[in-house]
Amino acid sequence: EAGVAQSPRYKIIEKRQSVAFWCNPISGHATLYWYQQILGQGPKLLIQFQNNGVVDDSQLPKDRFSAERLKGVDSTLKIQPAKLEDSAVYLCASSPGTGRQPQHFGDGTRLSIL
């Protein structure tokens, strides 16, 4: 089966600009996650969708970050305006549900803020 697809792989922007990332989960996976991985740290959950509804966005900086999952399939994560501390790898993961099934990760988008 095809894995989780993310694009772009790399993005360089200046602070205060906006940026968007795209994720296509594994076909049939109802649950989609966005994680932020800062250099030298483990991934941290930003937002979780179940189909097209938000389950958990408690750690999403809502003044600058937004995410949507239209039609319960693809998802986009947006940052506007970007700050220097947003430099990180943004990982998308999906799973069939929220039970015991493991999450499958994409290769991530590496964001550099100048």
Place this chain on the structure above:
Amino acid sequence: AQSVTQLDSQVPVFEEAPVELRCNYSSSVSVYLFWYVQYPNQGLQLLLKYLSGSTLVKGINGFEAEFNKSQTSFHLRKPSVHISDTAEYFCAVRPEGQGGKLIFGQGTELSVKP
């Protein structure tokens, strides 16, 4: 609240030597336990998981881990490492009944030298 502590940030080891990567967790609820591996510029790949049953679990690439409930630990082991095992390893917990999110440790960089 839950937290995961990986006790070693870096582990250098010679090829064909055994290795243990240590992981401790703290949680007020039951958790599922996972180990993921991350190769440079790639996403996370599941090595193994503990959901229930036997406390010794075997994963891919010859890795195994043992769940110790009394010590709240989930250490990862391999009896003989290869150069290709050089990567970042992450321990993670998924609290039961909290929607499926993963909470990660800070990671352990395993460096296998010839």
